[in-house]
Amino acid sequence: MTPCRDARGHLFFMSFYFAITIRIGNFAMIKCHDMGLLEGKVALITGGSRGIGKAVALKFASEGADIAFTCRNVGDSVQALVDELQGMGVKAKAYASDAASFDEAHKVVADVKETFGHIDILVNNAGITKDGLMMRMDESQWDSVIDTNLKSAYNFIHACTPVMARQRCGSIISMSSVVGVAGNAGQCNYAASKAGLIGLTKSIAKEMGSRGIRANCIAPGFIQTDMTSALPEKMRDEVAASVSLRRLGQPEEVAGVALFLASDMSSYVTGQVVSCCGGMN
Numbered sequence: 001m002t003p004c005r006d007a008r009g010h011l012f013f014m015s016f017y018f019a020i021t022i023r024i025g026n027f028a029m030i031k032c033h034d035m036g037l038l039e040g041k042v043a044l045i046t047g048g049s050r051g052i053g054k055a056v057a058l059k060f061a062s063e064g065a066d067i068a069f070t071c072r073n074v075g076d077s078v079q080a081l082v083d084e085l086q087g088m089g090v091k092a093k094a095y096a097s098d099a100a101s102f103d104e105a106h107k108v109v110a111d112v113k114e115t116f117g118h119i120d121i122l123v124n125n126a127g128i129t130k131d132g133l134m135m136r137m138d139e140s141q142w143d144s145v146i147d148t149n150l151k152s153a154y155n156f157i158h159a160c161t162p163v164m165a166r167q168r169c170g171s172i173i174s175m176s177s178v179v180g181v182a183g184n185a186g187q188c189n190y191a192a193s194k195a196g197l198i199g200l201t202k203s204i205a206k207e208m209g210s211r212g213i214r215a216n217c218i219a220p221g222f223i224q225t226d227m228t229s230a231l232p233e234k235m236r237d238e239v240a241a242s243v244s245l246r247r248l249g250q251p252e253e254v255a256g257v258a259l260f261l262a263s264d265m266s267s268y269v270t271g272q273v274v275s276c277c278g279g280m281n
């Protein structure tokens with residue numbers, strides 16, 4: 001082969017190579033576009049029937065995850081959500097279960113493992129408020145908030161970590177709050193439960209990091225859900241005026257942060273608290 005023919009052959013080979021590469025590249029781009037960020041993953045969400053938990057379930061399903069979620073009662077609206085999720089092409093199942101109960105949480109996790117095969121993402125989202133000043137806060141107000149908001153996370157983390165450890169992967173997300181970081185008058189029980197979630201998360205991140213399990217908290221600010229709709233309009237307006245973005249947050253905006261923490265996009269993020277509060281002081 002003369003150098004010229006050699007060069008032409010090389011040129012031909014190079015253009016052939018680039019054509020193939022561009023085609024494969026385009027195909028890969030189309031494939032990447034089609035593939036959801038959570039394709040093939042199974043997510044278990046506590047308190048998935050309404051508000052932030054429901055938005056997380058819909059967001060994760062839109063990215064290809066199969067969804068198991070809990071709430072206290074499975075009625076028509078919950079069944080409608082299961083149908084909506086299944087209509088998005090993923091597996092979905094709702095569990096009537098009190099997240100504060102150790103035994104019920106373990107039963108749910110065993111069934112999810114059996115039904116879905118694995119558990120890749122746990123979202124500890126179930127939560128309630130029972131506000132009041134400390135001097136008037138009775139024991140049941142304290143206990144029910146701590147049990148529902150904090151003990152529930154222990155229950156589900158305790159049940160899920162053996163499954164995740166065997167898989168050598170998992171992402172645990174717990175729904176804390178800005179008041180868990182800053183405190184709030186009239187919410188000693190709630191703030192203590194949310195601060196407790198942060199300590200729990202940072203500790204489990206250290207305990208289980210070597211097994212490929214990550215754990216992070218989200219600290220939402222004031223998000224428009226049933227939980228906050230009971231508050232006086234004047235108070236909501238004042239909160240909106242006080243944050244940098246001058247508005248309250250939407251559940252879908254918290255779900256976006258949860259998606260980041262659930263997906264491999266955050267593969268080197270663990271033991272962190274991510275605020276989603278519109279820029280609160």
Ligand code: NAP
Pocket residue numbers: 046047048049050051052053070071072073097098099100124125126127128148149175176177178219220221222223224225226227228
């Ligand atoms: P929400 O609209 O009141 O929804 C609460 C969810 O938790 C519902 O699905 C509810 O299920 C479930 N739940 C309550 N108690 C439960 C229990 N014992 N067992 C199982 N499920 C239970 O509240 P949200 O505003 O979406 O709040 C979700 C999470 O974000 C909570 O942990 C909350 O503390 C936190 N958060 C919210 C805000 C905010 O501004 N909204 C701010 C910071 C943090 P049922 O349908 O059975 O009642």
